[in-house]
Amino acid sequence: MEDTAAMITTAQIKKIWAEAKIAGLSDQALHKTFIEVFNKFSMKQLTKAEAAEVIDGLCIANGSARPAVPNRPGMMTDRQQQYIEGMQRDLDWSNDQLNRMVKRVCKVDHVRFVNKVGAAKLIEAMKNMLQKQRAISKEDERHGQLL
16 A cells, blocks of 8 residues: 555545536546546545546546646746735726736736736735725715715
């Protein structure tokens, strides 16, 4: 048997079952895959690496996999991207609206092409817009109370 430190985790097992359910795979079809591909008769016999392969394959089949972005020097960091996505939700913007803002502020066509400096500019612009939006809603609230 494999080294226990390298065996599948509970989280991976849960993820495999969740993705298999989304894909509409039956228990038999899933186990048949383990036998054919990895020569393992149980999901618990998989290693972490094998489980990761299964999860990646299921995610790709379901269309739920985020495209892997290679580490490109100078591009925005994951934290910057997460911050931008959070403000996008706060502003209630669609992806198209975000990309129009990216084009105006960063002079690139899509958010995935934004570099670190551009991301900082975009974040500041979005923070200002969010601050203005909140000020307007507070002002509307005050006027509503006076009427």
